[in-house]
Amino acid sequence: MENKLLKYLGCNKRYVINLVSKLIEIPTVNPPGENYEKMAAFLESECRKLKLVTRKYITPKSVLDKHRVNGGSKRVNLVADLNTGCKKILHINSHYDVVPATDNWKTDPFKAIVKGGRVYGRGSEDMKGNIASVLFALKALKDCGMKPKINIQLSFTPDEEIGGKTGLGYLVEKMLVKADYAMSEGYSGNYVSVGNKGVLWAEVEVIGKSAHGSMPYKGVNSFERMNMLVNELERLKNKILKRKTRHNMRDAISKNPSFVMGGLLEGGVKVNIVPGITKFSIDRRLIPEENISAAKKEIEAVIGKFNARYKDSKVNIRFVSQENPAISKKDSAFFKIVSRAVEITTGKYANFSVMPGATDMRYFMREGIPSIGYSASGGEKWHSDNEFVYISSLVNTAKVYALIMSNLS
Ligand SMILES: [Zn+2]
Structure with missing residues (x-):
C-alpha cells in the first residue's frame, strides 16, 4: 500500500508543479498583506476537490489593532478538515503570505518559472511549495483509496512574515484549531525541526x-x-x-x-x-x-x-x-513515525534539531502539543532574490507527509 502511494507521488509531479505555480501567481505580499481573500478562496476550492470540509475565520479588527497590523486585505484564516471518524487530530499549518520582492529578480517574481528541476517565484520556498506538497499528499491518499487512521486538519494562515499573531497565533489562542500532533514550517530533507531560539x-x-x-x-x-x-x-x-x-x-x-x-x-x-x-x-x-x-x-x-x-x-x-525559546513536547510514537517517513524518503536518518529562527510552529509548541517543523525547500533563499523550490523537494516532502498521514493514529 505504501509503495503504491510513493509510486503515485513519484509519477504525478505535474499536480504539485501546477499547484505551486498557481499559488506563486497570487501575490500575497506582506506587508501590507495583499490578495488574502483571493488566496483563501483558491485554497478553499482546492481543498474541496479533495473532499475536505472548510471554514474561514477573519481575524477581528481588535486583534489587528492590538498587534498594530493595518492596511492590506482582510486577514482570512482557512481551516480544512478531513474527518475520518478517528479520535486524534494531526494538524498541518502553512502560511500563505510572502515577503515583498526587490527589482533585482532575473524574472517576474510573481510568475512561476519551471526550469532545471526548480520552480522559481516569490514564496516558492517560503512556503507555498509546502502548501502544494501537503495537498499533493492528500490527493495521493485519496486517489490511492487510502484512509488515514487519524483526522487531518489543515490551516492556511496569513501574517507569519510579521509574527503570526494575527494568523495562526489568533487561531490557536481562540482554540479555533485542534491538534494532538502538529506540523508546520521548518527544516527539510532529513532534518526535522523541534524548536526555535x-x-x-x-x-x-x-x-x-x-x-x-x-x-x-x-x-x-x-x-x-x-x-x-x-x-x-x-x-x-x-x-x-x-x-x-x-x-x-x-x-x-x-x-x-x-x-x-x-x-x-x-x-x-x-x-x-x-x-x-x-x-x-x-x-x-x-x-x-x-x-x-x-x-x-x-x-x-x-x-x-x-x-x-x-x-x-x-x-x-x-x-x-x-x-521565549520554544521546544516541542516529546512524543516518541509521533517522532518515530516521522523518523521512519524521513528515512524511507531520503535514505538518511532523521535528525531532530532546533532552528535558529522562529516560525509559527511555536504557537503549538507553547500549548504543549508535540510539534515538528518540516517543509519543502529550495536553496534556503527565503526572502532573497530568485527564490526557488526544488521539484524533488516538493515530491519528497509530499512523500513524508503522506507516510505520516497514513501511519499516525
Ligand atoms: Zn515562512
Whole structure:
C-alpha cells in the first residue's frame, strides 16, 4: 500500500508543479498583506476537490489593532478538515503570505518559472511549495483509496512574515484549531525541526547634550557615550556567547546564543553639531536554556551601571519584541513515525534539531502539543532574490507527509 502511494507521488509531479505555480501567481505580499481573500478562496476550492470540509475565520479588527497590523486585505484564516471518524487530530499549518520582492529578480517574481528541476517565484520556498506538497499528499491518499487512521486538519494562515499573531497565533489562542500532533514550517530533507531560539529586540537611546561643533565642551557627545556603552555591552556579549545549548542544532555554530548591535543605527544631524541623541538596536537570540526575563535583566544591569557612572548622559532602553525559546513536547510514537517517513524518503536518518529562527510552529509548541517543523525547500533563499523550490523537494516532502498521514493514529 505504501509503495503504491510513493509510486503515485513519484509519477504525478505535474499536480504539485501546477499547484505551486498557481499559488506563486497570487501575490500575497506582506506587508501590507495583499490578495488574502483571493488566496483563501483558491485554497478553499482546492481543498474541496479533495473532499475536505472548510471554514474561514477573519481575524477581528481588535486583534489587528492590538498587534498594530493595518492596511492590506482582510486577514482570512482557512481551516480544512478531513474527518475520518478517528479520535486524534494531526494538524498541518502553512502560511500563505510572502515577503515583498526587490527589482533585482532575473524574472517576474510573481510568475512561476519551471526550469532545471526548480520552480522559481516569490514564496516558492517560503512556503507555498509546502502548501502544494501537503495537498499533493492528500490527493495521493485519496486517489490511492487510502484512509488515514487519524483526522487531518489543515490551516492556511496569513501574517507569519510579521509574527503570526494575527494568523495562526489568533487561531490557536481562540482554540479555533485542534491538534494532538502538529506540523508546520521548518527544516527539510532529513532534518526535522523541534524548536526555535527565542528573540529579544531592543532599542537603546543614548541622550547627551547637543552643542556647536566649535565648542564641544558645552555639550555631551551622545555618539562617544554610545561607543563606551557598546564596549561595556561587548563584555556582556562575550559572556553570553560562551553559553551553549545541549539541544541538537543542525549547524554547530548555532549552538550559542547571539547578540547583534547596530542593526539599526541613528545619530547626528550635521557635521558641526555635537550629537545630542544616538540610538542603536540590539537583536538578542536565546538558546532554549535561556529565558527572556533573565536576558533583559542582564542588559538592564549594564545600562544601570553605566547610568550610575555617567550622570551627564542618560541611556534608555525599550524592548520592542520578545519571544521565549520554544521546544516541542516529546512524543516518541509521533517522532518515530516521522523518523521512519524521513528515512524511507531520503535514505538518511532523521535528525531532530532546533532552528535558529522562529516560525509559527511555536504557537503549538507553547500549548504543549508535540510539534515538528518540516517543509519543502529550495536553496534556503527565503526572502532573497530568485527564490526557488526544488521539484524533488516538493515530491519528497509530499512523500513524508503522506507516510505520516497514513501511519499516525
Ligand atoms: Zn515562512
